[in-house]
Amino acid sequence: MNQKIFGLHAVKQIFNTDISSILEIWVQQNSKNLQDLIKDAQQHGIPIQTVAKKSLDKLSENGHHQGIIINYRVPPTPSLEQILKSLKVSPFLLILDEIQDPHNLGACLRTADAAGVHAVIIPKNKACKLTPTVRKIASGAAENIPLIEVTNLVRTLNWLQKQGIWIIGTDDYSKTSIFESKLTGPLAIVMGAEGEGLRRLTKENCDSLVSIPMLGKIESLNVSVATGICLYEVVRQTKGKVSKFKDLTGF
Known part of the structure; x- marks a missing residue:
């Protein structure tokens, strides 16, 4: 393509x-x-x-x-299985549940790359694709980090859990702060769509749900900002020792 x-x-x-x-x-x-x-x-x-x-x-x-x-x-994107098999460290994944805005997707990719995420996963339907605008906003990150499209997000969550990856969803109504949660080891952070948050089935198939404390008068953050906070809390807890995957351009 x-x-x-x-x-x-x-x-x-x-x-x-x-x-x-x-x-x-x-x-x-x-x-x-x-x-x-x-x-x-x-x-x-x-x-x-x-x-x-x-x-x-x-x-x-x-x-x-x-x-x-x-x-x-555009080179072919490696599969999720290939990426996980290539890793010599605990997997660190970002899952975006029906993000619609290309500017948000581009910003999430840029932050994910900066935080050492190994892959970003999105559903094939009802989600923004990797367009030229997304690549522009990502400022080069889209060429560094695989964006994996999956047909069934819930099925993918279940498969990741079978691989030993802990699935942490974000939910404004969760009473558990992300800053009080253990975010080490193999894990995936799941972020919801603009305005709607996580879909019900996505939420039900997470291992745990966390929230970002809101101390002011606004009720929520932009999804790309919230993504940055969550990813860098993982980085903080792992002391920055989150490694990249090896080169997969040959696949």
């Missing part, structure tokens, strides 16, 4: 990690800050088109392209 990728951070990440999968490049006229990328692309024999800004606006559907768009051959 090919996809047009835009945004300087996302493009640079692909240049650094997977330049051989770049098929074509469109660059805005008189873009002096892109000369290093252009030179690198020329050395790899990648076709480059220099075009007007309005052409990039059209190609990106008026996205914030920052003067460059690439046509990228």
Whole structure:
């Protein structure tokens, strides 16, 4: 599958990690800050088109392209089984239950990568996909961390539990604070959709439910902000010793 990728951070990440999968490049006229990328692309024999800004606006559907768009051959995503088998440390997963906003998904991917999450899992239906906008917001994280789409999220939760992974769901009504919970060992953090939170069946199939204390007058946090708090509480409890998985680009 090919996809047009835009945004300087996302493009640079692909240049650094997977330049051989770049098929074509469109660059805005008189873009002096892109000369290093252009030179690198020329050395790899990648076709480059220099075009007007309005052409990039059209190609990106008026996205914030920052003067460059690439046509990228997206590599196959490793399966969840492959990822777990490759790990030499306790699995650390993030599960997003029907996140709809591409900006939230991109922000969650960026935070997950920063926190050392090994994979992010989403349902195939009623959830935002890995679009160019998501990649742009993720600022290169989408190229570092696998985004796994599953047909049945509850079935996936049950399978993960059989692999010895503790499933921790987030729920505003839980009386257990995330800061009072043990978050070490193999685990997956499950975050709910914007406004709706976790679906009933998702909630019922978690091993435990936790909440983030709300000390002010607002009732809830943006899902990407809440995700950051939860993931970094895991990092705090594991003293930052959360490792990445090995390279899986060969799958």
